[in-house]
Amino acid sequence: MMSAAFLLSGCETNLVVLEPQGPVAQSIADLINWSIMWMLLVxxxxFGLFGYIVWKYRERPENMDYEPPEEHGSTVLEIIWTAIPILIVIALxxxxxxxxxxxxxVPKGFENHEPLVIHVTSADWKWIFSYPEQDIETINYVNIPEDRPIDFRxxxxxxxxxxxxxALGGQKYTMNKMExxxxxxxxxxxxxxxRNTNFNGRGYTGMEFEVLAQTHQEFDEWVNEVRDxxxxxxEDEYExxxxxxxxxxxxxxxxxxxxxxxxxxNSKSYTNPELYEYHGYQGRTFEEEDNYKNDSEADEHDHQHDEHEEHDEHEEHGGDHSGH
Known part of the structure; x- marks a missing residue:
């Protein structure tokens, strides 16, 4: 999990995993740095020994006819170069x-803080965040209060x-009928x-979301605004x-x-296999810069996009859908 996160961070403009913004990410960054230190030592x-041996025992005019004596090995050296890798593995x-x-x-130092429970449901290709205590739900973004443990289910x-x-932690898989x-x-x-880092179809690259950490006052105001x-x-809209x-x-x-x-x-699976061979892409993630609630502008954009897709389908005459 750690190595995958470290490698995938190379896709970003900077090494986000080495700039932790929370205690969980900090512990992972510390582990990565500890591993890098030992790898650099090795x-x-x-390479130092390799260069020294190549240089010291290189062929020269004065030793052209040199024949090394027969060696029977050194028990001490054998023990040393066997023990060192074992100690390094233990240290890692x-x-x-x-x-x-x-x-x-719960991260150390936050044991006495009540976690905020947020249910995370992944679907192709969007993220659904449910706040059971607040009775609200968001798609493709999640707001959280700062300095409070978040219990993602x-x-x-x-x-x-x-x-x-x-920036906040490592990755975990989401699986149907499991938590x-x-x-x-x-x-x-x-x-x-x-984002989603698991390949599950051509739309997975756009399966992104934003985590917005707010002050406790801002978070409470946002919750009240959503409720109002x-x-x-x-249920039909959700399906x-x-x-x-x-x-x-x-x-x-x-x-x-x-x-x-x-x-x-015992829950139902919503895989919709008949829709995966040919499909279009409805809308884009983060269409609005600061869209934390439904608004008429976003609804108008979706309506225009639906009309565009319907027009494309008529042009295709029921054939393969090329998407957008």
């Missing part, structure tokens, strides 16, 4: 295991995805990028949202947990 020693294993177990608990409505916010758990804390208010202004989500499409940001004043919890082993 590289320096190995102990902090790795300790860190991995610590990541499954991860699941999937269909295919498997990977939930990752590199994984992740604790994250943001040290300061700010906007943090999140956001529309209600119906339509789960189809394999890209969406912008949406906000609702209730949650889909009223009808289905995809982590339940």
């Amino acid at each position: 590289v320096v020693v190995v 294993t102990i902090p790795t295991v300790k860190t991995l177990y610590a990541l499954e608990e 991860l699941t999937s409505a269909g295919t498997m995805q990977s939930f990752w916010v590199p 994984t758990q992740m604790y994250l804390v943001a040290d300061n208010p700010g906007s943090y990028f999140g 202004t956001a529309p209600k989500l119906t 339509e949202l789960l189809k394999p499409t890209h969406l912008g940001r949406l906000t609702f004043s209730n949650t889909h947990l009223e009808w289905v919890n995809h982590a339940d082993a």
Whole structure:
């Protein structure tokens, strides 16, 4: 998990995992730095010895006919170069295991803080965030209060995805009819990028979301605003949202947990396999710069886009859909 996160961070303009914005990400960054230190030590020693041996025992005019004496080996040297790698592996294993177990608990220093529970449901290709305590739901963005542990309950409505916010922590998989758990804390208010890192179709590259850490006052104001202004989500609308499409940001004043919890082993799967061969892309993630609630402008954009797709379908005469 750590190595994958480190490598994938190379896709960003900077190494986000080495600029942690929370205690969970800090522990991962410390583990990465610890591993890099040992790897650099091995590289320096190995290449140093390689250069020294090549130079010292190179062929020269004065030793052209040199024949080395027969060697029977050295027990001491054999023990040394066998013990050193074992000690290095132990030095890497102990902090790795300790860190991995610590990541499954509320971060140290926040044990007395009540976590905010947010259910995360992945669907092709969007992220659905449900706040059961606040009775609100968002799509493709999630607002959280700073300096408070967030208890993310991860699941999937269909295919498997990977939930990752590199500035705040590592990645975890979301799987249908299963639930994984992740604790994250943001040290300061700010906007943090999140995405799906698991290939599950051609739309996965656009499966992104924003984590907006707010002050406690700003978060409470946002919750009250959503309750007062956001529309209600119906079961039919929710099932339509789960189809394999890209969406912008949406906000609702209730949650889909009223009808289905995809982590339940007996829940229905919403894979819609008949739609995967030919499909279009409806909307774009983060269409509005600061769109934290549904508004008429976003609805008008979606309506225009739907008309455009309907026009394309008529032109195709029922053939292959080329998408956008």
